[in-house]
Amino acid sequence: MIPHLPSPPLPLRGLRILIPRGGDLGEALREKIIERGGIPTVAPLLETVAPSDASALAAAVARWNEGAYDWMVVTSATTASVLQRAGARAQPGAKTAVVGPVTAAAMQLVGFRIHVIPGRDFSGDGLAVSLLAAIPSGDRGARILLPVSELADTRLERALRDAGHEVDRVGAYSTAPAPEIPGLRATIAGGGIDVVLVTSGSAARAVSARLTPIPSTTRLAAIGRPTAGALLSAGLRADVVAELSTTDGLLDAVSSEFLAEHEAASSAAGAPTTLDPSPLSGDPS
16 A cells, blocks of 8 residues: 655745736746646746847957857846847857856757856856856956846956956947836735745845736745845845755745744744644635
């Protein structure tokens, strides 16, 4: 007789979670939230648009394909798809550095081998540290192509320049407000969302501009410290900050936050703490 095995815990059970972006990342988050028992709502606040100077991107890609650079540094999966459409090809004499696993997978999908990826700090700062460690100390003046969002900050660029390298920063894309979703702001104001996932600085600014006021019962979860800082700069708080800047790390941080609250509430009420880590009861269907 096959013994009965308990169902795996659902750490996000019953949580209503807003994903304020679409595309592949939004869909991946939606599927992971469902697997963990949560109730996702995909509501893109931004959409990707062409950069203000598309000719500069085309010229940079042409130089890359001609072997003019030693490194390509990529900080988002969106950039990978933009590079593919622009005709960028892997070059035998050049290397590729990426900010994290999601970007690595996107670049590999379009034919690039990954030479540098941070071990844990999947941010621009972490990428700078990893890349500078990978470039031989005597190899100053490496030629680096840095295709980024036009809204990206300059911290990574400055770190590489300060180390003596030649950085060619080019706008690969920009973002613009997506069409308004009827009733979304009212749903949030009325407490209909438990968690808002914030996965970038531009998303932080969009949340501030388009979803406020946000009630104190709704948690804002940032994918890492830079995004938490962007929320603060936009006048919002980061209630949850992922230690590991990946989608799994973000959802793990949300799970831990609500489990801790659930256990604290149970202890205050004198109820025994159960072994089920689900923060809320309810059927996510």
